[in-house]
Amino acid sequence: MLDYNKYLRQQKFPLIWCAGCGDGIVLKSMLRAIDKIGLSKDEICMVSGIGCSSRLTGYVDFNTLHTTHGRAIAFATGVKMAKPEMHVIVVTGDGDATAIGGNHYIHAARRNIDISVILFNNNIYGMTGGQVSPTTPIGSRASTAPFGNPENSFNISGLAEAAGASFVARGTVHDALILDKYIEKAIRKKGFSVVEVMTPCPTAYGRRNRIGDGVAMIKDLKEHSVSVRKASKMSEEELNDKVVTGILVDRERPEYTDNYNKLIERVKGSNS
Amino acid sequence: MSELTLIIGGNAGQGLESSGAGFCKALNRGGLHVFSVQDNRSRIRGGHNFYLIKTSTEPIVSWTEPVHLLIALTAETVDIHLGKIVPGGAVVYDPSLEIDEDRIKDREAIPIPLPLYDIAGEAGGSKMMANTAALGAVAGLTNFPIKHLLSVIEDNFRKKGDKVININKKVAESAHDHAASKFGDSFKFNMEQQNGAQRMVMNGNEAISLGALVAGCNFVSAYPMTPGSSIFEWLNKHADEYGIVSKQAEDEIAAVCMSVGAAHVGARALVPTSGGGFSLMVEALGLAGMLEEPIVIVLAQRPGPSTSLATRTEQADLLYAINASQGEFPRIVIAPGTIEECYECGGRALNLAEKYQTPVILMTDQFLATSNRTLDKNNIDLGAIKIDRGALLTDDDLDKIDGEYKRYKFTENGISPRALPGHQNAIFKTTSDEHNELGEIVEAADNRIRMNTKRMKKLETALADMNPPKTHGLEDADITFVCWGSTLAPLTEAMNRLNNETSNTANIIQFIDLFPMPVEKVMPVLKNRKRLITVEGNYTAQLGSLLQMTTGVKIEEHILKFDGRPFSPEYILEHLKKLEKRGRNG
Numbered sequence: 001m002l003d004y005n006k007y008l009r010q011q012k013f014p015l016i017w018c019a020g021c022g023d024g025i026v027l028k029s030m031l032r033a034i035d036k037i038g039l040s041k042d043e044i045c046m047v048s049g050i051g052c053s054s055r056l057t058g059y060v061d062f063n064t065l066h067t068t069h070g071r072a073i074a075f076a077t078g079v080k081m082a083k084p085e086m087h088v089i090v091v092t093g094d095g096d097a098t099a100i101g102g103n104h105y106i107h108a109a110r111r112n113i114d115i116s117v118i119l120f121n122n123n124i125y126g127m128t129g130g131q132v133s134p135t136t137p138i139g140s141r142a143s144t145a146p147f148g149n150p151e152n153s154f155n156i157s158g159l160a161e162a163a164g165a166s167f168v169a170r171g172t173v174h175d176a177l178i179l180d181k182y183i184e185k186a187i188r189k190k191g192f193s194v195v196e197v198m199t200p201c202p203t204a205y206g207r208r209n210r211i212g213d214g215v216a217m218i219k220d221l222k223e224h225s226v227s228v229r230k231a232s233k234m235s236e237e238e239l240n241d242k243v244v245t246g247i248l249v250d251r252e253r254p255e256y257t258d259n260y261n262k263l264i265e266r267v268k269g270s271n272s
Numbered sequence: 273m274s275e276l277t278l279i280i281g282g283n284a285g286q287g288l289e290s291s292g293a294g295f296c297k298a299l300n301r302g303g304l305h306v307f308s309v310q311d312n313r314s315r316i317r318g319g320h321n322f323y324l325i326k327t328s329t330e331p332i333v334s335w336t337e338p339v340h341l342l343i344a345l346t347a348e349t350v351d352i353h354l355g356k357i358v359p360g361g362a363v364v365y366d367p368s369l370e371i372d373e374d375r376i377k378d379r380e381a382i383p384i385p386l387p388l389y390d391i392a393g394e395a396g397g398s399k400m401m402a403n404t405a406a407l408g409a410v411a412g413l414t415n416f417p418i419k420h421l422l423s424v425i426e427d428n429f430r431k432k433g434d435k436v437i438n439i440n441k442k443v444a445e446s447a448h449d450h451a452a453s454k455f456g457d458s459f460k461f462n463m464e465q466q467n468g469a470q471r472m473v474m475n476g477n478e479a480i481s482l483g484a485l486v487a488g489c490n491f492v493s494a495y496p497m498t499p500g501s502s503i504f505e506w507l508n509k510h511a512d513e514y515g516i517v518s519k520q521a522e523d524e525i526a527a528v529c530m531s532v533g534a535a536h537v538g539a540r541a542l543v544p545t546s547g548g549g550f551s552l553m554v555e556a557l558g559l560a561g562m563l564e565e566p567i568v569i570v571l572a573q574r575p576g577p578s579t580s581l582a583t584r585t586e587q588a589d590l591l592y593a594i595n596a597s598q599g600e601f602p603r604i605v606i607a608p609g610t611i612e613e614c615y616e617c618g619g620r621a622l623n624l625a626e627k628y629q630t631p632v633i634l635m636t637d638q639f640l641a642t643s644n645r646t647l648d649k650n651n652i653d654l655g656a657i658k659i660d661r662g663a664l665l666t667d668d669d670l671d672k673i674d675g676e677y678k679r680y681k682f683t684e685n686g687i688s689p690r691a692l693p694g695h696q697n698a699i700f701k702t703t704s705d706e707h708n709e710l711g712e713i714v715e716a717a718d719n720r721i722r723m724n725t726k727r728m729k730k731l732e733t734a735l736a737d738m739n740p741p742k743t744h745g746l747e748d749a750d751i752t753f754v755c756w757g758s759t760l761a762p763l764t765e766a767m768n769r770l771n772n773e774t775s776n777t778a779n780i781i782q783f784i785d786l787f788p789m790p791v792e793k794v795m796p797v798l799k800n801r802k803r804l805i806t807v808e809g810n811y812t813a814q815l816g817s818l819l820q821m822t823t824g825v826k827i828e829e830h831i832l833k834f835d836g837r838p839f840s841p842e843y844i845l846e847h848l849k850k851l852e853k854r855g856r857n858g
Contacts, residue, residue, distance in 0.1 A: 006825060016319070018285060032801065050579055068578055068579060069548065069579070070523060095496075096817055099495075099522040099523060100495065100522065100523035100524075102523075125496050127314075127497070128496040128497065128498055128501055129498075129499065129501065129505075131496040131505075131520060132520050143501075143505050143508075144494075144496070144501075144504060144505060144508050144518070145508075145520075145522045146508055146511075146512075146513065203285075241839070
């Protein structure tokens with residue numbers, strides 16, 4: 001069994017996350033994946049934005065960069081461009097990456113830059129007290145949607161796929177061991193990769209929407225998730241309230257830092 | 273007069289904020305005055321949080337540091353706050369925390385171990401209800417009638433149903449009886465019910481929201497950011513009743529742009545935010561200046577730069593609010609200091625924005641935004657705010673228009689009569705490029721000079737609406753403190769104490785209207801003072817710089833604070849002594 005402690009800054013414990021929050025499950029899954037690949041701590045630069053999940057970078061013993069709200073991917077792009085040999089992992093949330101940081105998310109996927117994004121999707125702004133996020137389901141309640149959310153929600157994974165990411169997977173904290181595999185593949189993949197993790201926020205979402213505590217929410221996640229394979233045989237209507245899990249995209253596309261290196265070589269070549 | 277300060281402290285996630293606010297209401301229903309301070313760490317769970325309530329039979333000027341009753345839901349609470357306990361005060365805690373009683377007794381205070389968790393459990397409640405038990409115990413110890421707490425429990429838990437209400441009531445009553453019978457005699461500070469005027473409890477953000485609502489605010493767009501969010505949530509909650517369009521945007525750039533768009537077609541639009549969000553809004557702030565659109569940004573300050581101390585307080589955005597943006601355009605910046613002024617400014621900001629067709633920035637901070645205070649009901653005059661839409665053309669006016677409508681007509685005072693899109697006689701263009709009276713892009717130098725001068729002329733015109741600073745205390749004093757915003761309350765208490773010791777020691781000049789600075793009205797107030805000291809929650813004495821820049825008056829002495837915590841009267845007096853010591857030493 002993996003000794004998680006070698007990757008953790010224990011002096012920063014206890015964690016800030018609420019009882020029943022799924023973020024800790026994702027943290028452990030990430031550490032298992034990193035350990036399996038056998039990356040040394042110095043090879044990793046972990047970048048996060050602002051929000052509950054983004055506080056993760058405070059607890060891990062990698063090179064970490066806790067930045068401003070929505071901008072983690074833009075900072076990470078700078079890190080990767082300046083030090084392409086580093087494994088750059090972004091830890092972010094649904095609000096951070098797809099509301100205020102939506103533009104950076106789309107354009108990083110378009111460039112297909114070799115960054116792995118672990119996106120914690122809890123359908124709400126937890127840290128600021130339960131405001132509606134771009135993935136809050138239509139009709140759900142939030143502190144800024146007291147009469148129910150009138151907006152359609154994002155398909156975050158679909159967005160990354162359409163924008164050009166090499167690898168996209170969606171998992172849930174209910175199936176943590178499968179999550180390990182997605183995260184491992186995402187880190188190994190050359191190109192922009194996204195693992196969207198469905199994770200419960202009992203404090204800001206579950207209570208308000210009467211789903212219950214963390215355990216009830218994880219059960220709810222289990223009941224509503226279907227595999228990609230199963231989903232391919234289901235109608236759009238049947239899929240309405242479902243979370244489709246699995247590897248959604250795994251393809252080879254030119255990667256940005258590679259392209260950039262080739263450009264450097266070509267320009268140098270023509271100058272000599 | 274009797275007064276008492278209590279602190280309930282524990283971990284984030286133990287419901288301190290709602291308990292504290294609820295108890296403020298209960299005290300108010302018992303005829304007592306309250307003044308609260310909310311102190312949170314930026315985390316959802318864990319970490320020390322506390323809620324301080326000062327209560328008194330008489331009106332309260334400010335919160336103060338000495339504590340009479342400390343309710344510790346964690347051992348850390350005792351470690352942090354024991355140093356502020358007064359002799360005869362008490363510390364209430366659950367025996368499971370294993371607090372060393374001698375530490376409390378060493379401070380001549382009374383240890384009160386109360387099995388809060390057991391009391392909650394025996395009444396059929398959960399661990400979370402330990403705070404309800406704690407409040408029940410407070411009532412028991414201080415002779416405060418429990419019925420007021422029970423009535424607040426009924427109101428606050430109404431949505432959760434009778435079962436939850438009854439358990440909470442039972443928990444509160446049981447803790448009350450337990451505390452009163454075992455410890456009521458030993459604790460000497462009381463909070464006895466007062467009969468008299470009906471009052472209400474309100475914080476700064478609620479007052480701003482109410483002022484804006486009364487002034488016809490019908491559009492609010494925002495992105496979550498503490499401590500601005502609660503204005504958005506308050507207006508959201510009442511959106512159905514008062515017909516407010518509310519829009520949570522994908523970021524602050526979108527939030528402010530939505531309000532500019534809404535204002536363009538006639539909405540009374542407001543955007544609450546904090547410094548980080550305001551930074552993102554700056555580009556559109558310039559657009560609003562260029563298009564001459566009336567928007568109100570409420571800038572609820574917290575420490576910066578960047579994320580900094582996200583849940584705390586500071587006053588370090590003043591010069592930024594006044595200067596943010598490339599280029600020059602008129603803007604108005606105001607900063608209320610009391611809850612009543614928050615209400616007035618909430619309404620006034622919308623009026624000023626439409627009157628001068630330009631952005632207005634209303635500045636507060638976390639301390640003022642979240643501090644609950646009692647107000648006499650007639651202190652909030654719903655009739656006092658009148659809606660002023662400025663030079664807005666009515667349909668009748670527009671029917672009579674002959675020829676082309678000029679949205680940016682050159683006028684003496686810089687204000688062009690404003691049509692809203694949708695009338696056939698006034699189809700008009702607007703552009704972020706420099707433009708002529710018709711809103712058409714024009715690069716000619718002479719047009720640029722005339723149009724820029726027309727816009728900037730509004731700053732001069734607006735001086736008519738800019739008030740001189742308020743003065744507090746006696747006309748003549750040895751020391752004149754100069755302040756803005758939330759600092760007023762603790763500073764007033766500090767001034768009162770100085771004057772009680774030696775009469776005519778101190779008075780205060782408080783700035784609400786900060787930009788454009790009405791220099792001619794300010795000079796008579798500032799001049800001929802014996803000694804000026806600014807008191808500000810920032811590192812660089814920004815109000816001092818602003819006054820030097822606009823009036824030429826250079827204030828040499830400052831009492832500053834930038835630790836993220838609000839000023840207290842004690843802090844101000846202590847630092848005044850330090851200034852005097854420094855002065856004597858040359």
